[in-house]
Amino acid sequence: MKKKLMFMAIAAAFLGMAAVVPAQQAKLSGGVVKIGILTDLSGLYSDLSGQGSLVAARMAIDDFLKQEKNPFKIELVSADHQNKGDVASNKAREWFERDGVDMIGDLVTSSTALAVMPVAKEMNRVTIVNGAASTNITGKACTDLNVHYAYDTFALAIGTGRAVVKQGGDSWFFLTADYAFGHSLEKDTSDVVTAMGGKVLGAVRHPFPGTDFSSFLLKAQASGAKVIGLANAGTDTTNSIKQAAEFGITPKQSLAGLLMFITDVHSLSLKTAGGMYLTEGFYWDFSDATRAWSKRFFDQHKRMPTMVQAGIYSSTMHYLKAVKDAGTDEAKAVVRKMKDTPVNDFFAQNGRIREDGRLLHDFYLLQVKTPAESKGPWDYYHVRQVIPAADAAIPAAKSECPLLKK
Amino acid sequence: MFELLGISPQALYGQLLIGLINGSFYAVLSLGLAIIFGLLNIINFSHGAQYMMGAFVAWIGLTQLPQWLGNPDFVINYWAALVLVPLIVGAFGVFIERTMLRRLYKLDHLYGLLLTFGIALIIEGLFRDWYGVSGQQYEIPEVFQGTINLGFMFLPKYRAWVVVAALTVCFLSWYVIERTKLGSYLRAGTENPRLTQAFGVNVPLMITLTYGYGVALAAFAGVLAAPIFTVSPKMGADLIIVVFAVVVIGGMGSIFGAIVTGIGLGLIEGLTRVFYPEASAVVIFVIMAIVLLVRPAGLFGRER
Numbered sequence: 001m002k003k004k005l006m007f008m009a010i011a012a013a014f015l016g017m018a019a020v021v022p023a024q025q026a027k028l029s030g031g032v033v034k035i036g037i038l039t040d041l042s043g044l045y046s047d048l049s050g051q052g053s054l055v056a057a058r059m060a061i062d063d064f065l066k067q068e069k070n071p072f073k074i075e076l077v078s079a080d081h082q083n084k085g086d087v088a089s090n091k092a093r094e095w096f097e098r099d100g101v102d103m104i105g106d107l108v109t110s111s112t113a114l115a116v117m118p119v120a121k122e123m124n125r126v127t128i129v130n131g132a133a134s135t136n137i138t139g140k141a142c143t144d145l146n147v148h149y150a151y152d153t154f155a156l157a158i159g160t161g162r163a164v165v166k167q168g169g170d171s172w173f174f175l176t177a178d179y180a181f182g183h184s185l186e187k188d189t190s191d192v193v194t195a196m197g198g199k200v201l202g203a204v205r206h207p208f209p210g211t212d213f214s215s216f217l218l219k220a221q222a223s224g225a226k227v228i229g230l231a232n233a234g235t236d237t238t239n240s241i242k243q244a245a246e247f248g249i250t251p252k253q254s255l256a257g258l259l260m261f262i263t264d265v266h267s268l269s270l271k272t273a274g275g276m277y278l279t280e281g282f283y284w285d286f287s288d289a290t291r292a293w294s295k296r297f298f299d300q301h302k303r304m305p306t307m308v309q310a311g312i313y314s315s316t317m318h319y320l321k322a323v324k325d326a327g328t329d330e331a332k333a334v335v336r337k338m339k340d341t342p343v344n345d346f347f348a349q350n351g352r353i354r355e356d357g358r359l360l361h362d363f364y365l366l367q368v369k370t371p372a373e374s375k376g377p378w379d380y381y382h383v384r385q386v387i388p389a390a391d392a393a394i395p396a397a398k399s400e401c402p403l404l405k406k
Numbered sequence: 407m408f409e410l411l412g413i414s415p416q417a418l419y420g421q422l423l424i425g426l427i428n429g430s431f432y433a434v435l436s437l438g439l440a441i442i443f444g445l446l447n448i449i450n451f452s453h454g455a456q457y458m459m460g461a462f463v464a465w466i467g468l469t470q471l472p473q474w475l476g477n478p479d480f481v482i483n484y485w486a487a488l489v490l491v492p493l494i495v496g497a498f499g500v501f502i503e504r505t506m507l508r509r510l511y512k513l514d515h516l517y518g519l520l521l522t523f524g525i526a527l528i529i530e531g532l533f534r535d536w537y538g539v540s541g542q543q544y545e546i547p548e549v550f551q552g553t554i555n556l557g558f559m560f561l562p563k564y565r566a567w568v569v570v571a572a573l574t575v576c577f578l579s580w581y582v583i584e585r586t587k588l589g590s591y592l593r594a595g596t597e598n599p600r601l602t603q604a605f606g607v608n609v610p611l612m613i614t615l616t617y618g619y620g621v622a623l624a625a626f627a628g629v630l631a632a633p634i635f636t637v638s639p640k641m642g643a644d645l646i647i648v649v650f651a652v653v654v655i656g657g658m659g660s661i662f663g664a665i666v667t668g669i670g671l672g673l674i675e676g677l678t679r680v681f682y683p684e685a686s687a688v689v690i691f692v693i694m695a696i697v698l699l700v701r702p703a704g705l706f707g708r709e710r
Contacts, residue, residue, distance in 0.1 A: 042531075044640055047540040178684055207687030211635055211644050214424045215679035215686075218559065222417050235541050238636045242543065246634065248553040248560045267540035267636065303538075 027328035030100040032073040035061070035316065038088060038095075038116065039106040039131065041080035044209050044234040048261040049108045049131045052309040054078050055301045057105065060316035071324050077101065083108065085115035092116040096123040102329045103128060103319055105312060110134035110181040117146050126331045128319060130311040133259060134184040135394060138356040142401035145331045146357045147338060150311030151281040153185040155392040156258050159279025159365045161192035163384070164227055164256045170196075172256075173225035174203035175216050175240055177232035182208070185231040185258050201225045206232070213240045214247060221249050233259045238268050245272065261306040265368055265380050274370035281363050282307035282347055283381055289346035304378045314347035315359075351389070356401035358394075363387040420559035421680045422673060427565050429672020430572035431627055435645065436652040436664040437576055438623035441583070444659030445596045445616045448507060448518040454646030455526035456495055456621045460628020461637045462533055463491045465544050484547040484633075488571075491629050492622035499621025503614050526642070533639040541636030550633075568630050575626060576665045579619075583661055592616060651694045657707020667705060 039053050040046045054076075061074050077099065081088035088107065095101035096119065104120060107113040108131030120127045121143040129137055130150045138148045172193050176182040182205070190200045201223045204216045217240065220228045228244070230237050237257055244250045257264075260278045284294035284304045293313070297305045305313075322337035323329050343351035348361035366381040374380065396404045435457060442450045467482030467490070482490060502525060510517045550564035583589040594602045595609045603609045628642075635641055652671055656663030671690050678689040697705060 042534065042539075044539055044638075046534070047538045050539075204683050206683060209640075209644060210687075211641065212424075212428055214427075214565075215421055215676055216683065218417065218420050218424065219680075219683075222414075235539070235636050235638055235640065238541060242636060243634065246546065246562045246564065248562070263538075263540045267542065269543055272543065 027330070028072055028323075029102065029329055032075055032100075033320065033323055033329050034075045034077065034099065034101045034103075035319075036092075036095045036099075036101040036104045037076065037078040037106050037312070038081050038091060038104050038112070039078065040083055040108045041078070043080075043083050044236070045083065045108045045131065047263040047267075047303075048234065048306045049106055049308045049312075052297075052301050052303065052305065053106050053130070053312045056297065056305065056309045056313040057316050059297065059300070060313045060320070064317055064320045068321075068324060074320065081107070081109070081112045083112060085109075085111040088112035089115040089119050092119045093123075096120070096125050102126065102323075102331075103334075105316060105319075106131050106308070108132060108308070109179075110137065110184065111179055113137055114141050114180060117141060117143050120331075121145055124331045126319070126335055128315045130315060131308045132181065134180050135188060136180065136184060138354075138358040139394070139400040142356045142403055144355075144357075144403055145335050147315065147335065147353055147359065148357050149315040149359045150307050151363070152358065152393075153181070153188045153259075154394050155281065155363045155387070156185060156279045157188035157192045158392055159363055159385075159387050160256055160258055160277050161189045161229075162196065163277050163365050164254075165193055165196045165198045169227035169254060169256070170198035171225045172198060172200050172227045172229050173220045173223040174200070174229045174231050175213065175220055176203050176205045177208040177210075177236055178205040179208050181233070182231045186229070189229055189231065189258055203231075206236075208232070209234070209236055211239065213243050216240075217244050217247055217249055221247070221253065225253065227254055227256050229256045229258055231258050233261075234264065238264055241268060241272060241276075261308070262304055262378070262380060263306055266303075266378070270369060270371045270374055270380065273368045274373075276368045277384070278366050278368065279363055279387070280307045280366060281361065282310040283364055283366060283383060284310075285379065285381070286364065286383060287346070293346045298378075310347050314343065314345050317345065318343055354393070354396070355403045356396075356399055357403075360389040360393050362389050363392045416558035418680065419556075421676045423556075423559065423561065424565075425673040425676020426669065427569055427672070428675065429669035430569045430576075431631065431645075431668075432649060432652050432672050433576050433665045433668030434572045434623055434627040434630070435649045436656065436668045437579055437661065438620040438627075439649060439653045440656065440659055440661050440664035441579070441623070442617055442620035443653070444661060445592055446507075446613055447511070447515065447596075448522070448617070449515055450617075450620065451519050451523040451646070452502075452526035452529065453522075453620075453624050453649065454642030454644075455529040456499065456624040456642070457628040457631070457645065458533065458637075458639060458642035459495050459498070459529060460491050460625030461544070461632040461635075461641060462537075462542075462628075462639075463487075463494055463625070464629045464632045465542050465637045467491070468544065469542070484629075487629050488626070492625040495625035495628075496618040496622030500614055500618040502621075503617040507617065508610075508614075526646075530639045530643060537639065539638055539640055541638030541641075544632035544637055546633040564633055568634070571630060572627070575623070579623070580661055580665060648690055651690045653704075655690075655694050655697045655704055657704025660704065660706040660708075663704060663706025 039049045079091050103126040105128045107129045110132040113129045113132035127146045129148045133153045135154050174186045176186045204219050265273050322334045326333045326337040339353045351361040353359050365385040464487040472478045546564045553560035553562050599609045656667030678686045
């Protein structure tokens, strides 16, 4: 009898749970929140995003489940977009249509972000861009279901461009990666330079990815510009810097690395990169909060996080909280909630997602330390200036995004 | 002073010289491919990965080995690497030939291509897993630091050395294969292996060593490249397609063709970078398409 009672009690408990769980999850498509990290897992951006992005996303999911006491089931899937727009959009479609993915994160190359965003819009799903930088993502191509989280070329241009012109670097020549991101970075930086009274003497577009930059560097040398702006990224940038030194172009002319990640500085070594200015949306050694989180990341990934990887954590957490608060994973409701809730964590203080999808948060103008100034591994930057969120994004009045015109 | 489409002659000379430097890389790499194809009939798709291995092994010898052994004196410097690394990577090539490639000689070219392509992916994947893609830096040896003022440009001393070293190796290889007795055995062995074996020449051994030599050439180019380019697992994959185009244009298996076309295409690519940089990644393939239409066997190839 006792046994029977116990059995009934357990059965009732299970039934009760079964009755409660669906009630809570009723508004989740497929009964689960499915996050897809679409990133560069093998190409030249795989150090600044790649596996580290997956680590960050996994950390965010684990932390969320722990903090919120398992409110719903979360799945994480990942794929390599090979930095190709068509590969990315095909994968996104497959994920949305067949696998029920609710949100796609990362999207490292601007061409992949711009290819996936319309697919997500069509299928009513969320995209959170962390890796890509083109201002078109929240400009002409903006959608109401997209969030551009970590950084964009405008912020980079404002940070580095301004600082270099102020130091007397008032004539520029650009070495530009020949695709959406490079063009966007070149244009935004040119605007900053001319607005501050500097001159842009020319630009050369190099194929992406490239190996030998000496021909392009000679052109830049011949232009006589004081500053050679590197509107490229990853190994393209590190190769350009290395070869500029080899050809004796630096230090006569100075280089401005317009997009450099901490992984690039790590690769170049402080001896080569020391003294350069750069702009990032995150630096691990900025505050106690950034240090604490970064240390946890380092323990798992054995490298300090880039701003992209930190952004993945912060944005995934923000997304999951929005799903919980909205009580649904329906894209419009979730993005609405994300925009209505300020972001306050180690990544952004009083961050706010504007109607065009851009997260407004502070940026940092950094200067790479020389080997003598660095106290140890990954101690790479002086924080020279905090660029306030309001200055680091295209002013709403100048934006080409129709969502801001309402 | 004349100007051509807004380009001063100084700038033009500079660009031509850079074209020559890149051309020397293409020449060494395509030479290795051509030797392997000419004598083994194997399309060695892992050539790029072996080039990358060359650069990586050199970097490991310079920076990692002393740490592993806990003895800062145990360094393989640049000059030692120039000799040792091709031997090490060449031995790796011999291993691959002995254990795997050997089984494919009687089959279609396609099988060799697939196998070597697979090997390339595995090697690249391993290095990516170990060292990441951001790349490592290899210091330019002290003797070659600095530039020479040529009047029209500052030529880095190291690049001048690259041209000299690459062309010397190319010339020696060509000389051995085309002008010596050993070379005549090699050529006879590919023309008619059974008959050559009947004369008492150990053809299988010769083929193994040939593959090893081709791979060693790739590694040699890798060591030459290490101080100029970021040493990264991707460096070979970026280059290999261009090098294949060079071999196709020169004529599959033609050793002289590979060297001349390598240098020639380096120059043409350099010029494209002056006049229309956006097209510099495609120009070689445009030439390849034209050559294939007009002379399907390549510029220096023989119709079979």
